[in-house]
Amino acid sequence: MTEAECPRLLSGCRTKYDTVRGNWVLLAPERAIKLDEIGAAILAETDGERSLGGILDALVAKYNAPREQIAGDVVKFLTSLRDRRMLEVT
Amino acid sequence: MDAPAPEGSAGPSPSITYGPPIAMLAEVTHRCPLSCPYCSNPLELTKRDGELPTEIWVDVFRQAAELGVLQMHLSGGEPASRRDLEELISACREYDLYSNLITSGIGLTEKRLAALKERGLDHVQLSLQGVDAEMADLIGGYKGGYSRKMDVAGWTTALDLPLTLNAVVHEKNIDRLPDMIDLAVTMGARRLEVATVQFHGWADRNRAALMPTREQAKLCGQRVAEARERLKGALVIDYVPADHHADYPKPCMGGWGSTGLNVVPDGRVMPCHAAHTIPHLVFENVKDTPLADIWWKSSAFNAYRGFDWMPEPCRSCDRKARDFGGCRCQAMAMAGDAAATDPVCIKSPLHAQMQASAQADAESDGELTYRIMPK
Numbered sequence: 001m002t003e004a005e006c007p008r009l010l011s012g013c014r015t016k017y018d019t020v021r022g023n024w025v026l027l028a029p030e031r032a033i034k035l036d037e038i039g040a041a042i043l044a045e046t047d048g049e050r051s052l053g054g055i056l057d058a059l060v061a062k063y064n065a066p067r068e069q070i071a072g073d074v075v076k077f078l079t080s081l082r083d084r085r086m087l088e089v090t
Numbered sequence: 091m092d093a094p095a096p097e098g099s100a101g102p103s104p105s106i107t108y109g110p111p112i113a114m115l116a117e118v119t120h121r122c123p124l125s126c127p128y129c130s131n132p133l134e135l136t137k138r139d140g141e142l143p144t145e146i147w148v149d150v151f152r153q154a155a156e157l158g159v160l161q162m163h164l165s166g167g168e169p170a171s172r173r174d175l176e177e178l179i180s181a182c183r184e185y186d187l188y189s190n191l192i193t194s195g196i197g198l199t200e201k202r203l204a205a206l207k208e209r210g211l212d213h214v215q216l217s218l219q220g221v222d223a224e225m226a227d228l229i230g231g232y233k234g235g236y237s238r239k240m241d242v243a244g245w246t247t248a249l250d251l252p253l254t255l256n257a258v259v260h261e262k263n264i265d266r267l268p269d270m271i272d273l274a275v276t277m278g279a280r281r282l283e284v285a286t287v288q289f290h291g292w293a294d295r296n297r298a299a300l301m302p303t304r305e306q307a308k309l310c311g312q313r314v315a316e317a318r319e320r321l322k323g324a325l326v327i328d329y330v331p332a333d334h335h336a337d338y339p340k341p342c343m344g345g346w347g348s349t350g351l352n353v354v355p356d357g358r359v360m361p362c363h364a365a366h367t368i369p370h371l372v373f374e375n376v377k378d379t380p381l382a383d384i385w386w387k388s389s390a391f392n393a394y395r396g397f398d399w400m401p402e403p404c405r406s407c408d409r410k411a412r413d414f415g416g417c418r419c420q421a422m423a424m425a426g427d428a429a430a431t432d433p434v435c436i437k438s439p440l441h442a443q444m445q446a447s448a449q450a451d452a453e454s455d456g457e458l459t460y461r462i463m464p465k
């Protein structure tokens with residue numbers, strides 16, 4: 001995944017705040033994945049318009065953390081979703 | 091309906107009490123144009139006039155969402171046999187439930203599918219009875235079913251709805267797994283569920299005809315592993331292996347009453363789709379009791395929760411938090427006691443007998459007995 005590429009959740013995959021359990025979840029075919037704070041923050045920036053670079057910029061500004069470290073986490077997370085057919089990169 | 095694959099969530103650890111359910115299976119009707127010999131519906135099918143009306147289903151969906159259900163699986167029978175399917179999907183969207191339509195495809199048209207999407211349908215799970223018209227229509231007992239199914243698959247992907255194919259594999263079709271995988275890729279499915287036949291409901295009458303051999307089951311597992319690697323990022327494959335030839339049981343339902351509930355057409359609520367085979371359990375009905383009370387308090391849901399009900403060898407076994415002692419319905423069927431250790435387990439005194447009878451069923455063949463719907 002390069003910084004110019006644009007990740008997007010596939011149709012039928014969406015996040016929602018689970019009010020009963022008090023956390024965010026990613027709902028997808030046959031799966032409900034509990035999101036931790038970082039996962040929820042990444043997906044909140046993954047709007048299908050922004051490139052990976054843009055997502056990283058937003059997270060770096062928000063969390064005031066080194067870009068390299070954030071990039072590692074974000075790419076790992078988004079790649080795992082891509083492998084599970086929940087996300088595409090264009 | 092076909093037995094659904096267990097959710098991929100982790101089960102609770104021994105010290106943790108149970109939380110709310112993640113998923114609900116709404117068996118909105120037993121009516122179905124097909125008559126698959128492995129159908130897990132009970133032998134006594136509910137007739138149309140015994141089904142819950144629209145407004146009760148809608149209210150149950152509201153209660154489910156409040157209770158903590160995230161995913162609503164609409165199944166049956168064939169859910170498209172209900173004329174109010176559109177309204178039921180709208181209700182899911184209204185209560186922010188993720189809706190999954192588990193269908194044979196019969197009863198759907200391009201227009202109807204588009205309308206369902208318009209109302210918020212999230213996902214389509216299409217059952218596959220075979221990889222060509224001859225096999226599919228033989229197993230489903232419905233001529234022309236296969237070609238309609240191919241149409242439905244095409245409409246689904248054209249509408250950009252995610253498509254999962256669900257194939258129950260058994261002695262007669264398990265060797266064609268590679269073709270099923272190719273078909274799933276060709277059809278643009280994102281996911282393929284390969285579930286080895288389980289012998290609940292109607293399937294029990296077809297053990298001899300459908301039980302795969304140990305060799306078939308082993309090859310199937312190898313092929314799944316190979317295809318997962320090869321198709322990584324293109325097709326997700328969920329696999330429910332044949333436990334009759336295994337040494338340890340599956341963690342059935344991720345533990346009894348821990349992750350999901352099942353509402354049958356007449357409104358009774360069960361911990362799993364085969365729980366009706368356990369005769370001493372009393373199932374409460376959404377017509378009389380709030381769903382939350384049934385989940386937290388009913389005797390059927392509490393019967394096999396946690397570990398206190400377990401006899402030996404499960405009670406002192408270190409695997410009990412992994413497999414919860416296996417499947418209660420299988421224990422009922424083979425040991426005559428739903429609290430017994432699942433006979434699939436190598437530690438069960440019935441293990442050898444179970445394997446011998448599975449092997450005998452695998453080697454023999456029988457006529458298919460089809461599911462019959464009362465008029």
Ligand code: SF4
Nearest residue numbers: 091122124126129167
């Ligand atoms: S007959 Fe076949 S398609 Fe119909 S509900 Fe049973 S398994 Fe599903």
Ligand code: SF4
Nearest residue numbers: 404407409410415435
């Ligand atoms: S003895 Fe019971 S808990 Fe242990 S592996 Fe067998 S079924 Fe599972």
